[in-house]
Amino acid sequence: MLNIMEVHETNHMIEQEKLDVRTITLGISLLDCVCDDVDTLCSNIYDKITTYAKDLVATGEAIEREYGIPIVNKRISVTPISLVGARACKTSEDFVKIIHTLDKAAAEVGVNFLGGYSALVGKSMTPAEELLIKSIPQALAETERVCSSVNVGSTKTGINMDAVKLMGEVVRATAEATADNDSLGCAKLVVFCNAPDDNPFMAGAFHGVTEGDAVINVGVSGPGVVKTAIESARGENFEVLCETIKKTAFKITRVGQLVAQEASRRMGIPFGIIDLSLAPTPAVGDSVGEILEEIGLEQVGAPGTTAALAMLNDQVKKGGVMASSYVGGLSGAFIPVSEDKNMIDAATSGCLTIEKLEAMTCVCSVGLDMIAIPGDTTAATISGIIADEAAIGMVNQKTTAVRVIPVIGKGVGETAEFGGLLGYAPIMPVNPKSCEAFISRGGRIPAPIHSFKN
Template identity: 80%
Template sequence: MINFKEVNETNQMIENENLDVRTITLGISLLDCMSGDLEVLKKNIYEKITTLAKDLVKTGDEIGAEFGIPIVNKRISITPIGLVGSGACKSTDDYVELAKTLDKAAATVGVNFIGGFSALVSKAMTRADELLIRAIPGALAATERVCASVNVGSTRTGINMDAVRLSGEIVKATAEATKERDSLGCAKLVIFCNAPDDNPFMAGAFLGVTEGDAVINVGVSGPGVVKRAIEGVRGEGFEKLCETIKKTAFKVTRVGQLVAKEASKRLKVPFGIVDLSLAPTPAIGDSVAEILEEIGLEKVGAPGTTAALALLNDQVKKGGVMASSYVGGLSGAFIPVSEDQGMIDAVNAGALTLEKLEAMTCVCSVGLDMIAIPGKTKETTISGIIADEMAIGMINQKTTAVRLIPVIGKDVGEIVEFGGLLGYAPVMPVNEFDCSRFVNRQGRIPAPIHSFKN
């Protein structure tokens, strides 16, 4: 039971500490929509999404109003389109048409994003997968709400370097296709290793093929709540610090569990998971970087940053798993540069570099996230950065991802404004030494020895 003390604490977190439910995400399987006829496929997809999701936004708003809990986003994740469209799509233009159908359906039901314009190619690419990947620049340029992802590696299969090389080309092509909007399309494109099937957070959300016909997943967020809590234990030892973070993560996750169960009941859709990631926003006081600085760093990027982030991530997970039987998704701490004011300040102060961010991704929830780089960056350099991040995920048996934005026409030190939750970012320098001979080798980096477990 939730007692009055918890109710009062929750109200305090909502009113003064930026606690919110970042997203209710309705997962929808499109496997039964498949057809060899493109027009039939588009019709099936549109009808299924608009039928199952017709009450999603209204229900989220009603729960938020009744419980007094801000529910920021309502979103949809779908079966990877690389699979769904494989029978009907014979060209990149066909996949772009499917993306437009997804965008139309998302607009009809009123969600802000729909994720799943995706391909899973950690071992090899089918012809359909390759067509979808090559269609991503056109799809993201022609839509507003569609998000794309490509899973190019896993601990079990290794890293598909052919897909990594292609992904670098596609990131750059997406930047060019949306250069009139500061290459915004790249903010809706994620390259993964070990992508989870049940991730409610965009831009990497899709519904795994092992999921049912529909599912409700919820993502909670509370960096401001955690920062306020640990302000009360300044000067205390690590045991006290860790206990404080765990207890706070427990309370935050309880809020997500409550919302998820209620949404499941009202929409008559099974409850899936709560993702308890600390996902920052550009709002003052809603920053993961500020938590790390409260732990004891002058600026994020200082020596000790990776250790502090590892501590935070682990305690968030430990506290969250006690509050819900079904914790999933990414769950931990996000470090998206453009969406976190403290990260932006650290970059501007010269404390935080791309290389330090890469080190931090060994212990964070995701990886190199929402990082603006010079528009002149070579495709092979982008592929090399992706390969490095995929290797961290593969070896460490964790999810890693890359969301780089090569901003066409802008260079180091210039500012890029994305707006809304995507925030703004300074363009960061990239190591320009060449890696093309490495990236252009064909084939796959084998799975590590510890992957052989049966």
């Protein structure tokens, strides 16, 4: 438990430095809902979610009141729906019925988002998985709270290029289906390589098949706390800087551990992991980009950005693992452009490009995140971006992801507005040269040689 000094420090971090618990995510297995009839399946899903999650929001709010710790989101993740619906769903429309059920259940229990409209197709696709993937544009256009993810590769299996090609087309179709809202549907869709089973953050959260019947995972954030801490290390060498970041990450993670233990105890559901990810918001003073600039960059994207981010990511993880027995998910530093004020400014000025962001994803905790691109970007180009990012994850044995938003009707120099934590983003240019012949080859890129460690 926290001691009195930690309580005082925590109060200061909350009041002055924008510390928050970004999410309590309740993972729920839906495997016992499986049946032959889609309507019965939907009824089973609705009943289980609304039973297990009925007290989630109230529990989070009670912890907020009692401890004074802001908990921004209460969320649910479920078993990948491609698995749950495989037996009952014969058409894409059957899967759309399920997502409407998920959306209704999420609204009933009052959560912000529900993740798990997902398929894991890193090696190949079953007919049911392909049906779900093809239903995504309609599914996300017709629902509000449900998020979707597709895993297209891993270090062990290689990259499923058939799935990569299909996902480029799906991202494009999702943008068109939500064109009247700056293609917002794409903000609820992420394409992974090496997706983790226990990620509490959206849009990529799902309840992995290695998990139990239910679990509480907590995601903590605190870019403002880290930035304030390292202000005291201006002019100091890297040893001092790294120690400062580690100690701060430890304190932030302790707050998450407290919230997770309390939520677990009150709901009678096992505690899973703490995800210590520096997840920014568009608010001033809550930016990963600002941390990198405080470290010594004139602006994010300048030479040295990748090295600074690598150091930050590593020290955050080192500090976090000492504060909790179970650190997991995607712990590290997120770099979502639309959700980070300093990233937005750097992209607007041209200092930060997609190519530089891709280099940064080699050392951060996820990938190309919340990046708005021109609305006329082709499906093949989107697939090429996905393939590049998946290759980084596959070769480097890390999770990578792509959440790009081709904003229909807008081009470079214009701005897309997403609202809330999703923020706003300048439309960033993409390389206009075609990769269609490469994407159209089909098949699978083999796993790298270092994957054979059995």
